[in-house]
Amino acid sequence: MKTKTKKFGVILLGITMMLGALTQCKEKKEDNSLILAAILYLSQGRAPGVYISGVLVDENNEPMANKTVTIKGRNETPTVVRTGTAANRGYYKNVLSATPFETRYADGDSKISSQCGSAVFALYGATQAAILGDRQLICDTSTLPAEASTAGIAESLVAAGEVVAQFTTDSNGAFVSQKFVIPNTGNTYTVEVDGAARNRRLRVARSGTSSLLTQSDIILGNNTTPTEQVASKYAFSIFNLVVEVEYPRPIRTLEGTLASNVFIGANEQVILQGTVIVPNGVTLSIGEGAKVYGSVSPGGALLVKQGGKLEAIGTATNPVVFSSEKAVGQRQPGDWQGIILQGNGIQTFGSIGGTAIGEGDVGTFGGNNNADSSGTLRYVRIEFAGAPFSPGNERNCLSLMGVGSGTTIDYVQCHRGFDDGFEWWGGAVNHKYIVSTANRDDQLDFTDGYIGKVQYAIAHLDTAASSSNDDTSRCVEGDGNTSNSCSASARTGGNCADPWFANLTCVASNGNAVATSGTNIGNGWYVRRSDGTALVGSISHAAILGTVGPLNCTAPTRYGDIVASSAIGTCTGGTALGANSASDAVTLTNINVTAPDWTPTAGTITASGNLKTVGSAQMNQAFFDDTNYRGAINTGGTKWWDGWTSFPAN
Structure with a gap:
């Protein structure tokens, strides 16, 4: 190192x-x-x-x-007053953002004094009414x-x-x-x-x-x-x-293989120069608010090997951010190569419980310990990652290879990756509160024996990003096995990926309008590659809006309590987990991928029953909360993504 x-x-x-x-x-x-x-x-x-x-x-x-x-x-x-309209009238702080004056405050002397400072207010005091009219005041409080x-x-x-x-x-x-x-x-x-x-x-x-x-x-x-x-x-x-x-600022550069534990302090800035490896027995710890930038050339990546650990723990108001080293406004999907966690969990490519070579030429992963721990990611944002390691051999935003259930990955966002957002190969890591937005390929992708549980996931397809892709983009894509066939569930020792998904919100940026063929938008839930009888995955209490269809199953799956903007249909050989509902009346607050709000505003998302009791108890898993609504957020529910997510275009 x-x-x-x-x-x-x-x-x-x-x-x-x-x-x-x-x-x-x-x-x-x-x-x-x-x-x-x-x-x-x-x-x-x-x-x-x-x-x-x-x-x-x-x-x-x-x-x-x-x-x-x-x-x-x-x-x-x-301190500047600009001409505006009645709709713009108010008092604005100068904030560092893509839209500099987006923080708006109401009219009134007290607001000027409190937001812009009493000294600024004193400069013009009595002239306020004449100056403002239908203007907006911008005060530089930085x-x-x-x-x-x-x-x-x-x-x-x-x-x-x-x-x-x-x-x-x-x-x-x-x-x-x-x-x-x-x-x-x-x-x-x-x-x-x-x-x-x-x-x-x-x-x-x-x-x-x-x-x-x-x-x-x-x-x-x-x-x-x-x-x-x-x-x-x-x-x-x-x-x-x-x-x-x-001005001069010390920014550490990490390179090569870490020889001992490394700590990145709160709000510190660090550059990953090329692939940085966290080997067996070494922990990389990252404090809240830290910014970790992946270099563009050579492509930065963070590779946590079997036995290594990543402890990246932010807060709801001060997340850990992994991003491109490019300046804001110049960043693009694939600027750097993303994060790869490799554990000792069971993967089923080739042999059950053996090792495999990870996508992106990242070396071996896998073993016999589905309770393995690769560390903790909480309140973390990962953006503009997924650069191809070689043609057609991409690294994703967050690649999870044989990662065990001892790992904690909650409140994590993958945004504008070149390939997939979250991708699982085997293992049994569980998640709550994950967000995948505007990644060019699939938002969530699993294969090779993955049997984890995912609750409260948001997958937001961007039609613009998808139209530039050469592959069909889906909210969830699942392969029983990348070797194109599997015969039994990995839950019971077989070789088929078979995870559980509960309370998924899947939406395309066209909203309730069914996506057209020109955008490369596919189905919300797409499973394939089993022998035609082995079930691949369970999904219940979900909302799927704006995709070309809710389900597409060339391998059978378990599904139920899904509300969608088009007919649910049936999945040949599949198992129902409660009643479904096709309703164009379900809408979300804002489906613009640059400023989303996934809170339902119209239509019913009430489920046919509680998650743990419908569908012959298929979803009665200790990890899950026992919800009675469809999608990742209930009507009027807490916007759990607020504060730590962000949706920049570049």
Whole structure:
């Protein structure tokens, strides 16, 4: 194992694309992706400071080549009122997110004072009614990290007229990573361009979003009146405006095989450089709020071998996050290779109780101990994983190979993986409260003797992600055995995967409308690869909405108490576990995969009986809660995914 420390430029100020905000602008003519690539390249090893990049254009969006740009202080704090509508009216904190001003507060003096601070309120006090009208107030309440302050970056006001940056654009009007001489954040600056009749203002937040201000913006801050507006258009704008705060921060890099126990502290940041192996007898422990980034090249992965343990324990408000090392906005499915746990549980590929070679060339797994422990994952989010190890040989978001029931994996989300979300090969690990969203292939996939129990699982298919895939995407896909045939349940020593699923919510992002063939969306529950008589899996108390059909069984299965948006049908050779219901009336609060809420709002999800009593007691398992509703959440139930899940597009 190698652990080393390197300096890592952390982008604190998000990228703001100015095209939508600029007034009286024509369509951009040029692709400036090379500018952004150059920014990323030049960010490596830079000195601490505030940097600005972009492309300077005139009022007709033509590049302004060889122009001198000067940025000066204004002795202003950047509290801004923007023009809005009655629907937008309110008070917003500047938060670091893809939608910077999404945290909204109601009208009122007390709200301004409590959310934006009494000092901000005092700056304009009596003018509030005249200023607001149908406007929205955005107050920058963020704070500068201590590491930035230590590096000499300040939040104090820059005096009016004091020059903080001066540079000249190139022949394409571009400028890249120009450093502020006085590296201050939390200010509003004047931007002057040689030869331009009028100046513009640049708002630099302490964290979150920086932007050029438009004609309709009003600045409320030190030395500024609330009537500072202009009526005519500006003589210049900046495309691809990027403002960054860079400061040294120690980020550990893990590489190779860990030689001893390793602890990643709460809120610490770590990079997995290539495949990091946790071998037999070694534990990798991860504290709440830690961010573990998989490198893109070589593809990062975390491989926990038999006898090794992963203890990743977050909280509902501060989860452990595994993600791509790329910047927010640039991440994609398959950026890194994901997490692989390999245990000593029973797998049935080739021989029952023997070992097998795991998908993704990760070495052997399996044995005779279905009670084996590979550790704990609780309140963990895994995203943008699943890079192919070789063509057609993908690693998944979370690969569970021979993982035993001594392992705890609850409150875990797999999001936007290149292949499957959760995939099980053998073993008997149980789960409650798992979420699989927008993975390109199946959300949940099992095979080779898996006999675990899963309750309260949410599988959300994204039609856009599925349409770009070359395979049919399903909520749950189950193979009795990857060798294409099995003859008896692994529950009783046979070679067929045969898990239990209770309270599954399966939904496609088209909602109750039945998916069309062009999206590669398949069925909600799809089982195959047995000898035609051996049963593969049990599913009860489920809600399946928006897929091409609830069930597709080329191997028989046990099913019942399913509510769906199309006819349930029958499964040849299968066993019913209670009455089913086909009802287009069942709807969920929000089926948009970028902001889902799976709480039912209409239709009945009441089951025909309690989980443990219907279906000849098939679901009477000690691990299960005895629910009387279908799906992962009851009408009016607690949104157990709130706080620790997230659904970014990139």
